[in-house]
Amino acid sequence: MQQPYEPPAQSSPLSQTSEDAPISTVQVPLVIQYGPSLHSFKTLPVTIGSGSNCDLIVNDPAIEPRHLMIFFNQGEYYVKDLTGRKRVLVNDKHAEQQAQLVPQCRLSLNSQGPVFRFLGAGRLAEIEDDAVSINRPESAEHPTNKIPNSNFTPVKPNGKPKSGLKKFFRD
Numbered sequence: 001m002q003q004p005y006e007p008p009a010q011s012s013p014l015s016q017t018s019e020d021a022p023i024s025t026v027q028v029p030l031v032i033q034y035g036p037s038l039h040s041f042k043t044l045p046v047t048i049g050s051g052s053n054c055d056l057i058v059n060d061p062a063i064e065p066r067h068l069m070i071f072f073n074q075g076e077y078y079v080k081d082l083t084g085r086k087r088v089l090v091n092d093k094h095a096e097q098q099a100q101l102v103p104q105c106r107l108s109l110n111s112q113g114p115v116f117r118f119l120g121a122g123r124l125a126e127i128e129d130d131a132v133s134i135n136r137p138e139s140a141e142h143p144t145n146k147i148p149n150s151n152f153t154p155v156k157p158n159g160k161p162k163s164g165l166k167k168f169f170r171d
Helices: 130-135 165-170
Strands: 014-016 026-034 037-044 046-049 068-073 076-081 098-101 106-108 115-120 123-127
Touching: 026 068, 037 068
Parallel strands: 026 123
Antiparallel strands: 014 098, 026 037, 046 068, 068 076, 076 098, 106 115, 115 123
């Protein structure tokens, strides 16, 4: 008897692996935007942590000396938690041992951040997260004040919108 057709399973934003994917050194690009800097790597795996022996050093007291590893296996990028304490989160879920990074997933180094978005094709970009910014001190790099509505148009007392062109031409 013929089995009914079942479509292939969709990859979930957090793909935990039941068995560890093997880690080997491969020539594949990884670009990480952290703060104002871009860090480019041509060989994986890459280790991230606060220790001087890491490929990307994150100076944060909540980050372990060897916090996580990003590696590549069979056409996919993975993250491995090196803390042994389930501190690395992918889409707000603990990356048990290792997890596959899929496009648009969130990678948090711990519950306080920093937080990255995996853009696919070996690109990670730090993102400002409202939940994370609550726990960070206010600074010029991480302001907590947000513009409530970017479509806001200032209005004169007579009810007509103010023109930005007058100020532009005066300056």
